Amino acid sequence: MSVALVDLDWICLPRWQHVALDPIPAGFPSPAEGEEDDPIDLSAWLIEKPAASYLMRVQGWSMAGAGINDGDIVVVSRAVQARPGHIVVAVVHGDRTLKRLKRMDGRLWLVPEGEGYPHTIVDEFVEVWGVVVGLARKYQ
Amino acid sequence: MSGPIALCDCNCFYVSAERIMDLSLRDRPTIVASNNDGCTVARSPEAKALGIKMGDPLHLIADKIREHGILVRSSNYTLYGDVQRRVLAATQPFARDIEVYSVDENFLDLSGFEHLDLTDHCQKLRARILQWTTIPTCVGIGPTKTLAKLANAAAKKNPLFDGVADLRDESIRRYVMERFDIADVWGIGASTARKLGELGVRTAGELRDMPMRQARGLGTVVLERLVAELNGVQADAVEVIAPPRRGMAVTRSFGRPITDREDLMGAIAQFAMRAGEKLRSHRLVAGRVTVFFHTNRFKPERPQFAANRSSGLHPMTADSLELINAARALVEHCYRDGYAYTKAGIMLEQLVAEDDRPPTLFEDAGDRARRRRLMEAVDSINGRFGRMTIVPGTQGFKRPWKVRADLKSPAWTTRIKDLPIVSAAG
Numbered sequence: 001m002s003v004a005l006v007d008l009d010w011i012c013l014p015r016w017q018h019v020a021l022d023p024i025p026a027g028f029p030s031p032a033e034g035e036e037d038d039p040i041d042l043s044a045w046l047i048e049k050p051a052a053s054y055l056m057r058v059q060g061w062s063m064a065g066a067g068i069n070d071g072d073i074v075v076v077s078r079a080v081q082a083r084p085g086h087i088v089v090a091v092v093h094g095d096r097t098l099k100r101l102k103r104m105d106g107r108l109w110l111v112p113e114g115e116g117y118p119h120t121i122v123d124e125f126v127e128v129w130g131v132v133v134g135l136a137r138k139y140q
Numbered sequence: 141m142s143g144p145i146a147l148c149d150c151n152c153f154y155v156s157a158e159r160i161m162d163l164s165l166r167d168r169p170t171i172v173a174s175n176n177d178g179c180t181v182a183r184s185p186e187a188k189a190l191g192i193k194m195g196d197p198l199h200l201i202a203d204k205i206r207e208h209g210i211l212v213r214s215s216n217y218t219l220y221g222d223v224q225r226r227v228l229a230a231t232q233p234f235a236r237d238i239e240v241y242s243v244d245e246n247f248l249d250l251s252g253f254e255h256l257d258l259t260d261h262c263q264k265l266r267a268r269i270l271q272w273t274t275i276p277t278c279v280g281i282g283p284t285k286t287l288a289k290l291a292n293a294a295a296k297k298n299p300l301f302d303g304v305a306d307l308r309d310e311s312i313r314r315y316v317m318e319r320f321d322i323a324d325v326w327g328i329g330a331s332t333a334r335k336l337g338e339l340g341v342r343t344a345g346e347l348r349d350m351p352m353r354q355a356r357g358l359g360t361v362v363l364e365r366l367v368a369e370l371n372g373v374q375a376d377a378v379e380v381i382a383p384p385r386r387g388m389a390v391t392r393s394f395g396r397p398i399t400d401r402e403d404l405m406g407a408i409a410q411f412a413m414r415a416g417e418k419l420r421s422h423r424l425v426a427g428r429v430t431v432f433f434h435t436n437r438f439k440p441e442r443p444q445f446a447a448n449r450s451s452g453l454h455p456m457t458a459d460s461l462e463l464i465n466a467a468r469a470l471v472e473h474c475y476r477d478g479y480a481y482t483k484a485g486i487m488l489e490q491l492v493a494e495d496d497r498p499p500t501l502f503e504d505a506g507d508r509a510r511r512r513r514l515m516e517a518v519d520s521i522n523g524r525f526g527r528m529t530i531v532p533g534t535q536g537f538k539r540p541w542k543v544r545a546d547l548k549s550p551a552w553t554t555r556i557k558d559l560p561i562v563s564a565a566g
Contacts, residue, residue, distance in 0.1 A: 051229030052272035054161075054553060060565030073559065078272050089562050094163050098564040117566055 046134040052079035054130065056089065056096070063087070063098050065113030068135060074098070075134030084108065087132040092120055101128065142374070143251025144281055144308060146262055147288040148231060148269075149296070151276040153244030154182035157223040158213050160274050161552040161560045169210045173198055173547070178393055181215060199438065214548035222553045223273060230272045234265040247285060262304045281306040282313075286369035289326045290316065290344060317345035317370070325370075327362050344370060390415045391485025397436070398481045404433060405471055411486040412467045416460030419488065420515060425456040425497045427490030429463060431470040436482040445481075447474035456490070456497050459511050460518070463488075 047053045058072045066087055068074065076089045084103040089096055090110055099110035099120065108122035120126065150156060154172040159165045169186035173179060180196040190208050192201060198212065205212060224243050231238055235248035253261055262279040269277050280291025287307045294316045295305035307313040323333040325344050335358055341347050348370035355367045368375035390411040398404050408431060419426060434446035449470045457463065467486055550558035 051226040055556075055559050056562040057559040058564050059561045060563055062564040062566060068564065070564070073556075074562065076562075078274075091163060094166070096163065096560065096562045097566070098562045112564070112566070 046136060047075055048133070049077060049079045053077050053133070055136075058098060060098075062112035062114040062117045063100075066100060068098065068132075069137065071137075073136040074132045075136070076130035077133045078130045080131040080133060082128045082131050089129045089132065090120075090122075091127040091129050093125055096129070098132070143236075143249060143254060144258060144283060145285055145288045146235070146248040146250055146258070146265075146279050146281045147241070147285070147292040148246050148248060148262075148265065148277050148279045149292050150227060150244035150269075151278060151296070152182050152184055153223075153275070154213075154215065154220060155184045155187075156275045157220050158216070158549055159184075160223065162213075162549055165211055165213075169208055170213065171205075171210060172213050172215055174215055197438065212547050216549050216551070218551045218554055219549060223275065226273045227269055227275060227277075230269045231265060234261065234268070247288065250281070258308075259304050259306050262306075263302075266303055277303070279304045281308060283308055283372040284369040284374045286326060286366055287313070287372065290320060290370075293324060294320070314345065317348060318343055320344035322347055325366065327366055332358065332363060387487060387489040387491060388415065388418055389485055389487040390418070391432075391483065391487075393483045394481065398433075398484075399479070401471075401475050401477070404475065404481060404484060405468055407484055408433075408467050408471050408486060409464045411484070412463040413460045415486055415488050416458055416463045416515070417519060419458035419491070420519060423494045424491045425458045425494050426453055426463075426488035427456045427492070428452050428488070429466050429470070430487040430489070431467050431474075431484075432487070433471075433481045433484035435479050443479055445476055445479045447476070449474045456492065458494065459515055461511070461514075 047055075054076045056074050056076055058068055058070060058074055061070050068087070074087075074089075080086075082088050082101055084101050086101050088099060088101045088110070090099055090101075091097075092110070097110070097120075099112055101122075102109050102111045110120040110122060110126065112119075122128070155165070155170050158170065158172060165184075167186070168184075169190055169192075170184040171180050171187050171192055172182040174181045178197060180192055180194060180198070180201070183192050183194070187210055190204065190210065192204065192210070198205070204210065220243055227244075228238060228240070228246065231246060231248065234253075235250060236252050237249040239247040239249070241247055248265075250258060250261075258281050262281060266277050266279060269275055278292055278295040280288045280293070280295050281304070282288040282291045291305040291307040294307075295301040295303055298305075305312070305316070307316060320343055322328060322336055322342050322344065323330070325347065328336070328347075336342075336347065339350075339354075341350060347367060350367055352364060352367060355364045365375040392407070392411070394407070398407065412429075415426075428450055430448065430450040432446070432448040435444050436442060437444070451466055451470060453462070453466060463486075550560075552558055552560050
């Protein structure tokens with residue numbers, strides 16, 4: 001059995017169903033004929049490398065300064081090399097946490113973007129798991 | 141495949157997949173249990189070190205689980221399917237063609253990559269899969285699938301290979317094959333291994349040197365092809381070992397034992413529905429259906445009963461409603477009151493491609509076309525709105541016997557409501 005990767009359907013986010021745009025064989029031909037586009041696929045735009053991307057739900061307000069709120073969904077990529085300045089998901093003592101990676105005094109730190117939250121130094125107990133490459137939020 | 145072949149195999153795949161999102165399973169002895177939490181189907185290295193064996197029934201190792209704090213998860217095939225897709229996508233640029241052998245094993249056609257150092261190439265593949273998915277893998281390279289499989293086993297067993305063994309190298313191949321137990325050679329069953337042992341053939345190397353005629357004399361086509369493949373001649377032994385779906389089964393253990401005929405009928409009808417769906421998705425029809433159900437064999441003090449009954453399907457079919465009718469008749473024949481049934485299933489055999497189905501004398505082509513359209517409609521609605529949106533009335537709507545999956549992880553990567561949490565609380 002051979003596998004063609006185009007057959008693999010990604011169901012990370014619900015997508016538009018493709019609606020058949022069959023021209024009705026009566027009356028005038030539609031002026032849009034031949035110009036139809038697929039509906040915008042937001043998840044394809046948000047998630048460029050689905051095989052290496054993971055969606056996570058944010059809990060808490062410590063990244064509100066970076067525009068990431070409690071309840072938001074972040075797209076976390078493992079295909080991107082983490083660099084200072086990136087917002088990352090890190091595993092610190094067995095917990096998944098959202099922070100900005102910063103270089104200060106020649107060392108790497110995990111820094112929250114909210115008042116009164118502590119900084120964490122990146123040492124052997126910290127694993128940078130992935131880089132935030134997208135954000136999704138619904139208001140209703 | 142004419143060039144070198146690699147077999148890339150995910151290490152304890154189900155456990156590794158569970159560990160992607162569940163951080164509490166890291167570095168801790170973990171096992172994944174089969175449906176209904178019956179038997180061990182995957183073990184982390186830590187669990188292997190504690191002596192947990194493949195297939196161990198959970199209730200027999202309950203003491204060990206408690207004593208060592210072994211973590212148990214139920215199989216989460218939704219998750220494993222998603223992780224498999226990710227592994228395949230990560231693998232794609234590394235091979236001309238990929239052949240999926242099982243959920244966690246893929247053959248790679250490496251023709252066109254021969255100019256590269258293939259060990260290095262496959263180390264890069266491993267690094268890519270690990271980076272994208274966190275899944276550790278081992279890779280075996282060889283001139284044939286059988287040798288690639290053997291190389292894979294060597295890479296897994298011997299840390300010297302650092303995860304990639306290339307058996308195209310004559311000296312490495314000899315070294316590995318002289319030490320490789322015949323019983324571990326892929327496709328060699330216990331009885332063949334015994335017969336070979338009596339002839340003094342105990343290693344893969346000795347099997348390779350066996351005269352072709354003698355291999356044929358032992359009776360199986362598989363053995364003859366295996367000998368050829370061990371000699372580096374591609375003989376499609378894999379295709380013979382794993383023929384394309386001769387049969388399929390849908391079986392479940394019940395979370396709560398079934399003591400009522402109609403409940404059992406409902407369960408069997410659902411299995412028939414699902415089996416038909418599977419058949420249709422592979423464009424196959426079945427010629428024979430078997431229904432079985434039995435009481436809990438691990439509780440011999442309770443009344444025991446096991447039923448197993450088959451019938452032919454004429455004409456051969458993939459129509460769920462016909463399968464349900466046939467299965468119901470079988471249950472009707474062999475159901476006995478007064479027992480608590482804990483497992484049931486349906487098996488379909490004599491599968492052939494829909495287009496090769498022999499027509500029967502009295503079938504009505506128009507009727508068959510209508511039925512096929514009905515099934516297509518059912519499949520497309522269930523595909524769009526979720527499995528079991530449309531069910532036949534026999535299936536019942538309450539499902540008291542639904543699989544027990546207490547320890548099943550969420551569908552982390554495929555359902556919005558199941559997304560893993562990342563903390564922004566400190």
